[in-house]
Structures are given as structure tokens and as C-alpha cells.
Amino acid sequence: MNPDNVPPWGCPWHGLIENGVLTAPNGQELTWPEFATLPYQAGATHLQQAPGVPEPVRSEDEQTVDAERGYQWRNWAMLTGGAPHLHGQWLGGWIYCAADGSKWLVDRQSFGSVPMGGSAWHGTAIAMRFGLFGVDPDEREVPFSLDPEQPAVSWVAGALNLELHAVTPDGSAAILMATSSSHPIHEQVVPFGFYLVELSGGFDDLEISVSVLYGQTATMGSSSGSFPEQTTNEFGDVISSGPWSASILGRVHGAWFDAGEVVPVLVDMEWSGELDNPAPTGSPQGRTCTSTSSLTWTLKAGAAVIDTLTASATQTIIAHRDDPEIEGDQSVLDETNIITVLGDERTYMSSGSIGVGESLPSAGPQLLNMWAATPVNNTHPGVAPIMTDEPERFVLGYVHRYSNSLFGWAIRWHEILAATMTVTYRSAAHPAGIDVGELQVPGDIADPSIGYLPYGSYHPVTGEVTRNAAASVCYV
Amino acid sequence: MATLADQRRAIGERNEKARRDLGEANAKARRALGDEMIKRRTGKTEVEEVNALVKQPRQRRSLPAVEPRGSVPAQVGTGTYTAPPATGAGLASPVTEPSFAAREFWPTGLVSSDGLFFLPAPKKIVMQDANGAEAVFEYAEPVVPSP
Numbered sequence: 001m002n003p004d005n006v007p008p009w010g011c012p013w014h015g016l017i018e019n020g021v022l023t024a025p026n027g028q029e030l031t032w033p034e035f036a037t038l039p040y041q042a043g044a045t046h047l048q049q050a051p052g053v054p055e056p057v058r059s060e061d062e063q064t065v066d067a068e069r070g071y072q073w074r075n076w077a078m079l080t081g082g083a084p085h086l087h088g089q090w091l092g093g094w095i096y097c098a099a100d101g102s103k104w105l106v107d108r109q110s111f112g113s114v115p116m117g118g119s120a121w122h123g124t125a126i127a128m129r130f131g132l133f134g135v136d137p138d139e140r141e142v143p144f145s146l147d148p149e150q151p152a153v154s155w156v157a158g159a160l161n162l163e164l165h166a167v168t169p170d171g172s173a174a175i176l177m178a179t180s181s182s183h184p185i186h187e188q189v190v191p192f193g194f195y196l197v198e199l200s201g202g203f204d205d206l207e208i209s210v211s212v213l214y215g216q217t218a219t220m221g222s223s224s225g226s227f228p229e230q231t232t233n234e235f236g237d238v239i240s241s242g243p244w245s246a247s248i249l250g251r252v253h254g255a256w257f258d259a260g261e262v263v264p265v266l267v268d269m270e271w272s273g274e275l276d277n278p279a280p281t282g283s284p285q286g287r288t289c290t291s292t293s294s295l296t297w298t299l300k301a302g303a304a305v306i307d308t309l310t311a312s313a314t315q316t317i318i319a320h321r322d323d324p325e326i327e328g329d330q331s332v333l334d335e336t337n338i339i340t341v342l343g344d345e346r347t348y349m350s351s352g353s354i355g356v357g358e359s360l361p362s363a364g365p366q367l368l369n370m371w372a373a374t375p376v377n378n379t380h381p382g383v384a385p386i387m388t389d390e391p392e393r394f395v396l397g398y399v400h401r402y403s404n405s406l407f408g409w410a411i412r413w414h415e416i417l418a419a420t421m422t423v424t425y426r427s428a429a430h431p432a433g434i435d436v437g438e439l440q441v442p443g444d445i446a447d448p449s450i451g452y453l454p455y456g457s458y459h460p461v462t463g464e465v466t467r468n469a470a471a472s473v474c475y476v
Numbered sequence: 477m478a479t480l481a482d483q484r485r486a487i488g489e490r491n492e493k494a495r496r497d498l499g500e501a502n503a504k505a506r507r508a509l510g511d512e513m514i515k516r517r518t519g520k521t522e523v524e525e526v527n528a529l530v531k532q533p534r535q536r537r538s539l540p541a542v543e544p545r546g547s548v549p550a551q552v553g554t555g556t557y558t559a560p561p562a563t564g565a566g567l568a569s570p571v572t573e574p575s576f577a578a579r580e581f582w583p584t585g586l587v588s589s590d591g592l593f594f595l596p597a598p599k600k601i602v603m604q605d606a607n608g609a610e611a612v613f614e615y616a617e618p619v620v621p622s623p
Contacts, residue, residue, distance in 0.1 A: 006586055008588075008589040009586070009588055009589065010588030010589040010590050010592075010593060011588075011589075011590065012589070048590070048592065049590075049591070050590070050591030050592060052591075053587065053589075053590070053591030056589050073589045074589060074590060075589060075590060075591060076590055076591075077590040077592055086592075095592055097591070097592075103592055103594070130592070131588075131592045131593040131594055132594050132596070133593075133594065133595050133596065134579070134581060134595075134596055135581075135596075
């Protein structure tokens, strides 16, 4: 048997699956099974490549035949979907290619689930000899035990599901992402932890280890806030001046491997500004209060910036009390707010009066909201509003998870008075760089499915990206 | 005695003959020169000389056509069967494999294009014929990567 005389064998079907149909290079269409519950799971791609396997060499005649048949012989395979799957068949894990040449299927389900709030996580990882015909089954069980480093959140109950989130081409390392099953899920998920599985050895000395990559505290990011001290006078007027800032830094939305090193996909949310609410003076008492606010939300891959959302605001309040010695109300209350969101500046002015005995209003931080600190709600987990200046506009910015390796900002811009909705899908990042481009489509306030283009996929070999699709897409 | 007229006539006849002979000689010389020029242009002389040195190829001849005479009429053949000796090396069909577990494989074999699947090459397969006789097939080791 001369291997040079043996034609390549395996799965020659590669390309883009769209809505369950793979189109081969010759135009032939093959029905391809899909395995995903959520949109981002449908686009998941994991490159698997055994070390030392050469690219199949095809003669010109063979290439001609391959082209006619739609074949593409590759020295790699793609795990796809949520389970995941290999060559269109359910696999349920990933493949570890040991240095001694043996291959092992690592059963994802064997890791079980992470007990929410628990201080100990016990389990038994299972690896099975894979891809070897004609020999008896060989299954290895490796117990593990660790502290999953939680909880940092209290609003989620039940066990956390584990999904295969990333894997190195040789399968020697994989990242499992913990998400909540009891948490209401619509289009996105919020990760509550990432765990690293590492394999070493081979037939004689296979080893599996499980460790915490990002615990709950690390995953949720570090929160901080600093505001000037404030006092109140006898009228209840708030008096405060100085800089203010707030931040949630390093919230982990995902992670991928770059040459074996883990690169987290992070979001930094930062707010800062200056307040000036002086003590009232004069008779009748009055004052001018001002505040400045700026918002910067940054999506990053490691230290590299993917995309940034910005907003800013200034607030001016001129207020004087009514002098009870004088007949009639002479109080003054003029407020001016200039709010700029993603370059769109609008000015809001209002006038009013201050009743007898009422305290003077003060200027405060703008654009700061608590949704960002708890990025979970019933319909859009992970969504946080950039700003809410109702009744005119309501802008939501959120990290759009196209797949395990494709992330970008998305904006839902609601013009309340005009009753219109616009959805913007901004640039998205993958392990090899950024797919630059913005797509703006009309949405519908009453029907979230209008303008809903959640599907996307990244090809880890060719670097191709397909995204903002209304139906599932995935590369194999 | 020849008269002067006779002498002049004789001289005239000689001159005429001489001119005629000269004209024929010139014509012969021109023909010879023309033939020589043709030989030089065509290389006829060289070809004849070369042909004289080499062996002339055999002239091909077609075989004479033979009229078909029809097929040989069917005949009944006869023979005498001689049973092989009981200790002979022949295999009696069917030849079966009693135990898959007895197979042996080389550590090398064929790897799928993606490197994830491996078909080991058989090294030894033990078979058994209808008479229970064992037949061992031993195969060469292929030169391909291990799984």
C-alpha cells in the first residue's frame, strides 16, 4: 500500500452554511444539519487541526475533478454549532490531538454544570479514544474538583450551563463558558464565569485538568465610583462640587485563543465629569448649578480596542427662591441640558418655578444608569442603555454576540416622538482582527423581530466573516 | 584531274561536314553539361552513392487476404478427475475469519485528510477454510504516519 496511490479520504465539504444549506464551490447545494438553540450558537466555529498533517496535494487533473465535484480537501476540520458537531454529525465535545498521535474526544457533558453559588465543583471529565478504526473502545475518566470562585451576582438562581466557547486547534486547551439556564434568555446571554480545561500526555499518561479562568467576580468586572462629598443646608439644598467618576472595568463577554494564549473580550464602561452645586447666596437665595458628564464604553480584545461608544452632556440650572416678603411668585427655575449621543447633539430647555419651602434643584451626573451595573433584563440580557432622555429618544447599546468568536456593538435607537426605531450593527471583532463596517436597518418598537439580524460566523482559517444575517450562517 | 570547280566543291563539302560535326559535338557537350547540372541540383549522384553504401530496406508486402472459414464446431470434452491428496495445500471455500480479535494491525495506516481519523493497516489476518485448515495472511507495513 503506497499512500501516494491512495486518494484523500474524509469530508471534502467546506464553505458557508446558510439557513441549513451548504453551497459547494461548484454550486451544488447540500442540506446541512443545524444544531443550535440560540442565534450565536448557530455561528460557532472551532478549528481543529492535528499537528503535522500536510495539506493534501492534488494534481491538475485531480483538481479539475475536485472542482467538478465541489470537493475541497483540507488538513483541518471545523467544529460547529452549540453542541458542537463535526462534519455535520453530532460530536458532543472537542478532539484532543496528543503528541503521541492518539486522538481523544473530550466529552463536554462530562463536566456537568457549575453549582450557582457553590464553593466546590466536583466532576469527572471523560475522554474517549477517537478516530481509530478497528480497535476496542478506550475511555478514560479523570476526576476534578475546584472552587468555581463565585458568587458575585445574586439575581441568578440554579446551576450554570457550560458551553464550549473556545478550543485550541490541537484541542489541548478549551474554554468552557458558564451561563444561566434559569435566567430569561432572549437573544443574548450573560456569561457568569469561564473555566479552562487543559489536556496533556497521550495513550500512556493522559491527563485532564480544570481550573478557573475567570471567576464570577472577574467576569462581571470591577465596579467603582467616586463622587464629591455633599452637604445640605437648612432648606435641604444639596451642596457639592468637584469631579466625579464611575466605572465597570473588564467585564468579560468572551475569550479566544491567540497562539495558545487566552485573549479575553472585554467591555470597559466609564463615566466621568464635574459637578458644581454651590451654596445659595443673596436674597432671595439663588444659585447657578452646572455639571458635565461623559460616557465611554469600550469593547476590547485583550488590550486592543475594537470599538468605542461615546456620549456627553452638560447641565445648567439657574434657580432662585420666591421671596415671601414680596407679593407674587418671583422664583426662577431655568434648566438647560445639552446631550450628545454618538455625535447626535440635542438641547433641551425648560422653565418652571420653585414653591415656598421647596429646596433648590442641583446638577448631577448624566448618562449614568444602573442597568449597566446589572446588565440583565427580561428581554435583552446584556443590554444596557447609553442614555435615556425620554420623552424624545431612548438609546440602547449592547454587545452583540454573533458567535463564539465574533463580537461587536449594536445600537437600538428609539425616537420616541417620531415613533421610529433604528438598529445599527457596528464593526465586529474576531481573533484575527476587526470586520469594519456598519449596517443600519429600520426596526420596529412593537416587533423586535424587525431589524433583528443576529446571525454571524467567522472562519478561523480563511478569516472570512458573514454577519448581520436574518437566518443562521456558519462556516465549515 | 579535278577541276577547280571540283576542288571548291570538295572543300565546301568538307567545311560543311566539319561545321556539322562541330555543331553535333557542341550539342552533345551542352546536353552532358545540362545532365550534370540536374544531377548536382537534385543530389542524384550523392543519393546514389549513399544508397550504394546502406542496406536497402525490405519492401513491405501485404499479406494475402484469407477468406473466413467459420467457427470450429462445438465438441464435447472429456477428462478424468483426480482428487488431490489429503495433505495438499489447497483452500476449500468458503474461507472465513473465526475471530476479529485475532487480527493484528500495523501502527501505521491511512489518515483522513483532516488528520482526525485513522484506518490502521492490517498486519495479520487468520482465516480458516471449509475443512478447518488455517490460512494466515501477513501484510507488509505501509510507510505512512502513525495515528
